[in-house]
Structure formats: C-alpha cells, structure tokens
Amino acid sequence: MFINYKLLLNQIAKKTPILLLFLSTCINAQDLSLKEAYELMILKNGDINASQQEVNAKKEEQKAITGLRYPSLSLSGTYVHLQNDIGLDLNEQRNMASGLLGVADPTALGNWNFTILEKNLGFATADINWPIFAGGKINAANKASKIKYELSENSHTIKENNLIIKLIDYYYKLKLANEAKELRQQVYQTIQIHSDHATKLFENGIIPEVETLNAKVALSNAKRELLAAQKDVSLATTAIKNLIGGKDFNTTSTDFITPSLQTSLEEFQNEMINENEQLKFLKKNEELAKIGVKVETSEYFPKVALFGKHTLWKDNLSLVDLDWIVGIGASWDVFNGFEREHKIKAAKHKVVQVQQLEKQAKLNLLTYTEKLYNELEKQLEQYNSLKNDQALAEKLKFMRTRAFEEGTGTSLEVIDATLQLTEIKLYKIKALYHYNKTYGELMVNINKTEKFLNKI
Template structure:
C-alpha cells in the first residue's frame, strides 16, 4: 500500500514538473497567428457576420414573392340554437288543396338553414401574374442589401486588421522601449560607478557624483514607466483579439517594404476596392430600385386565385355548397389605383431625391478617400526617410557616448556631458522605434482605405 502511494506521488510530481516546464517555456505569437485568433474570436466581426447572414436570408425570402401562396383555412361555429322553419303544416295545407290523401309523400318540410354546429375548411391560393415591376424591384433590392451586408463585413474585417496592427506593434514599440530604458540604466549605472571612484580619489567634485545619482534615479523611473506602458499595451492587444491575456513573445518584427507601389496604384485600388465606396455605389443602386418600386403603382396588379372547400357540414341546400361535390373556383383578378391623393407621385420624387443625394455623397467620399490615401502615402515615405536618417544618428550618438565616457574618465568631460550623451542615444533609438511603428500602422491604414488590407498579412509573415 505504501509503495503504491509512493508511486502515485512520483507520477504526480512528474506530471507537475512537466506542466511547470511547459508553462514557463516561452510561447510565441506572430502577427499572422494573432490575426487568426482575432478572426475567430472577435465579437464585432461575429456580429457583422450574423448581419450579413440575415441579409442573405431576407433576400431568399423576397425571392418567394414570385411564387404562388397556398393557404389552408377552416372555420367552426356554434350557435345557441339552430335556425330553420317547420313548414310541415303548410305542406299539409298544400296537400289538402291538391287533394293528396297523404301529404307526407311531399317530403319533410322541416327546413334547417343554420345548424347549431357548423364547420368547413379547404385551401385557397393566389399567384401574382403582373405587378408592374414591384416584385422584381423588391427582389433586386434584397440582393443589393445582401451585397451591402457583405461590404460591411469586409469593411469591418479591414478595420480590425488595422486595429490589430496598431495594437500588436504598440506592444513591440513598448517592449523595445523597455529594452532601451534598460540600456540607459546600465549606461548611467556604469557612469555612476565611475563617478563614485573618481570622487573617492578626489578627481571630481561631489556635485558631479550627485548628478550621476540623479541620472540613475531618472533612468529607474523611466524604466518603470516604460514597463507599465508595455503591460497596458498587452491588455489592449488582448482586447482586440479577445483573449484573457497575451503572455506570448511577439515574433513579428518591425519591417520596411522593399518598395511601395505608385500613389496612383493605391488611389485606383481604393476607387475599385474600398468597401465604403462600394457600399455607397450599392446604396445608389438600391435607391434606383426604390424608384422602380414606386413607379410600379402606375400599373395594374393582376393575380390568379383559386379556392376549394374540402370539409363542410352545413345544411344540404344551404347556399351553393353541395355535399356530394367538393366546390372549387378559379379566376383572375385585376386591381388598379385610380387616386390616392398624389401619394405615389410624391414618393417617387422622394426616391429620386434620395438617389441624387447618394450620388453626391459618393462623389464626395471618393475625393476624400483619394486625398486621404495621398496623405498616408506621403507620411509613409516620410517615416521611411526618417528611419534611414535616424540609423545614421544612432551610429553618431553611440560613438558620442563612448567618447564622453572616455573623456570623463580622463577628467576632460563633466558628468552632465556623459548623461546627456546617454539621453541623446536613447532618444534617437526611441524616435527610430516610433518611426517604425508609424510606418507599420500607416501602411496598414493605407491598405485598408485602398481595400487591400489582406496584403498587410504578406508583409508580416
């Protein structure tokens, strides 16, 4: 028994050790992997997808307007008494007048018009044959709404790629900034160590060592602030991809594309592919169908109809129902509105005004997006040029730190000179990181408005 318990403990400890190793082992998360999680889990995307699905089913429902409608009907009645007339006395009088010995040969003249219990049922069908184009317009409008739903889904998906780029590379920026702050702290701590030694040997004044103390304190404070920013950036990223937390190491680095396409390429792509512009065009088409639907009121409506009674227990001879033959009727009906207070005329004018409004908004939206793409394109180029320039500045700033530290040890530079050199180097590094971040997010926005957001995923593989 003891041996069995010991074996269980060993197995448990072994399992715990395996799980612990897996937990402490660093996991990785690329941009493409983050996108896959977001595309699967994001509630906003799921909600828009359900709206798109609703538009599809609504369109299918409107297509049913072309087909006949068949309905079953039934009715049951109960009266507190039957309605009829006993004419047997009148029959007897007629028999006497005609000198008939037995008036009963004339039959039973006790007639029932309505029994206490009555029920009947059957089927009826209607089929629109001509509606002046109203049904065609309704079906086409449903198809357009379905397409609008698809464009709304595409637009949301593109926006989420841009948002993911912003949040993902915000984490990269924040964590790279933490590393820069750590390097600054190491640099000023090294300088502080030198300052302490030089002060002890009477080579520098105490104020120089005090300046080194302040530099270390400032570097510590900025490092703590950078670490908090990094934690907050991960919370934002987790919110975008809708997971509880992101503890993984982000493996997709900042990048520079070898060469962008021409400005005209992205502007033309926007006109052809931007979901918002395509949505406006579809709304224009939808307004056109609204005009056609209103104009259909000027035409008559023609429909076929039919009805049959299958079940009936009304009195024999009452109405036109014959129990020995199931009645049915078929026919064609036509309706035409002669006057409705100019309602339809004004509705047509309203539909035309809506179409004209959509056309004007479409033209304005195209100009705005083309202008925005030019702005984003120029900004991306500026960020790329800035990165190139900052790389040279970083080389100079690194060399300046080395020279200032050497000069300080030789008594040729003050403590502030060394600290300033360290701050200058860290500032250049942070500017370069920010330029990389602006480049990545700017490119994501450019591709979003050009309707090419999926291309961003190719740059981040």
C-alpha cells in the same frame, strides 16, 4: 544549493527528446505574430461575430423574399356550434295555399317548417394564391433583398477593417513599448554602471563630488522612465488581448517592416477608388435607391394573381355543393390622389442624394490617401536621417566615456551623450511604428490586408 538548470535540461533532453519538443512548443506558443493576432481576432472578437450574424440574417431574409415568386398554399378549417338550428317556417303560407287549393286539412300538405342549417356545422379548405404580375415589384423586391445582403457584407467588412487597423496600431504600439522598455533598461544599467564608477573615482579623489551627484540624478530619471515604459507595455498588451478574445501571450514575434516606398501616390489613389469598401457600400446604396424608384413606378400597373380553393371536408353544409373553384383576379389603382407621383419623386431624390455622397466620398478618399502617403514619406525620411544620427551619437558616446575615464571629461557629458543616443534610438523606433501603422492602414483600406500580413 546551486542547480545548473541548463545541464539538467540537457540531461532530460537526451533521455526524453519528445519532452523537450513539447516544452519548446509550449514556450513558442507564447509568441504572437501579427497574422496570428489577426486570425484570433476574426475568430473570437465579439463585435466581428455579432456583425457576421447580421450578414447571416440578411442572407436568410434574401431567401425568404424569393418566395414571392412562388404560389402560396394554405389550409383552413372551421367548426361552429350555434344556439339553434337555422330554419324557415312557411306553415302560414302552407295554410294559405291549402285554402286556395281547397284542401280542408292544411297538415295534409305536410310540415313546411324547413331546417336550412343545423346548429353543428364545419368545413375545411385548401387555398392557393399565385401572383403572376405586380408591375415589376416582385423582381424589384428580389433585387433589393440581394443588394441588402451585399450591403450587410460591406458593412461587416468595414467594421472588420476598422478593427484590423486598430489591431495593427495596438500590435506595433506594443512593439514600440517593448523596444522602448529595453532601451530604458539599457540606459538605466549604463547610468548605474557610470554612477558606480563615478562614486569610486570620487572616493579616490580623482573627480569632484558634483560629478557623482549628476550621475545619481540621471540614474533616478532613468529609473522613472523605465517604470513608465513598463506600464506602457502592460497597457498595450491589455489592448491587444481585448481585441483577440483574451488570449494570453508573452512576446510579439513580428518585426517592423523596414520603410521603403515602391508604389506611387497615383497608384495608391487608383486602388483606393476601385477597392475601398466604403465606396462599394455607397455604390450598393445607389443601386438600392434606383430599385426604390422602380418599386414606386410599379404602382401604376395592375396586380394580377391566380387563385383556387378546394373543399377538403364539410359537415352539415348541404347547401354548399362545390368541391373546388379556380380563377384569376386583378386590381388596378387608377387614381390615388397623386400619391404615386410624389413617392416616385422622393425615390429619385434619394438616388441623387447617394450619388452626391459618393462623389464627395471619392474626393475625401483621394485626400485621405494623399495624407497617408505623405505620412509614409515623412517617416521614411525620418528613419533614414535617424540612422545616420545614430551612428554619430554612438561615436560621441564612446568618445565622452573615454574622456571621462581619462579624467578629461565630466560625468554630465557622458550622461548627455548616453541620453542623446537613447533619444535618437527612440525616435527611430517611433518612426518605424508610425510607418508600419500607416502602411497597414493604407493596405487595409485598399483591400490588401492579406498581402500586408503575408509581407510581414
């Protein structure tokens, strides 16, 4: 039985407009824009989430290092059970003393066997220690921990940017694969119609059999190309789903950006030097290396700290009658076999090392920016040229088809014109893909991801 689904849907919509709105929302939810894919990746990608946890860990470590500026307070307690009491037996000395004193009975002088420490004893104390000077090491440690946190943020952004570039590539690659599949589908349908037409003309004795054979071979090739294009779509879809946490989607809704260049190479290069995260990462490492020199230099200075102790509880410790003590202590390594000197030199070499890496990185980024810019110019030229070629190829296909239908042309000429037009359209789409992928890569590397996503 034939069912008019369109009519049925209209009837349901009149009765329940809310249901239609719900169905429309569900259908639209299957579309995926590049910006939505980016937001899903930031939210659900495991590599990005793991990198964020590293940033969080460095933030907590930075907070922990600030504790070096504050005093430390500790509580300790001890309870001991000895085998015997600890005593001092002086009865022999008492006997000698009684003789000297002329006392006939030494016991009259008492028992000179004294207990100094009972076998059960215990105590509890509160201790405080506060470093007040460490030659600049405390300040350096705090600055270093702050830079390490910022380095973790840089590293996270670099990893995130690499995945964004990959996402842009995969997204537009899927766009390319979908449009290529549609073109291959159109070619297949066109050649199918042409093949059927050629068969009828042959059966009516208008064209020779060889013309139908050309059409059948072309139809077989078109089918093979269509199946390959469908596989490309499937692979590209899987690649995107892997990046965005496995979310299902049917279509990509973001169109290609039409190629154009309004910014000069010099402007892009200046932005790359000022905004690139890898350069910022190296600059932070240079700062960290310089702090390393300060840390090693601090070993030349004394370390000074305040300390204090308060007895909270004691048992059977009558000899210790102090409730508290406070004081100040200092230590100073005057000579350690030239260890400090060599460590300072090693730290300075690390500074120079990072500076050289930064210098080379700037040159590499300038070259990299020029390469991307040249690619943009190349794809822009390709796109503009292919637009003109497409118009000519469409006219040629029309003329070949009319000539064949009038019996003055061959099926091979029609197929060649059809395939030529298809190839031009494919090259045009590929130029769009390469331009958009390259432009996205450039924008991400100069920290303009949001601007790129909002532009599309």
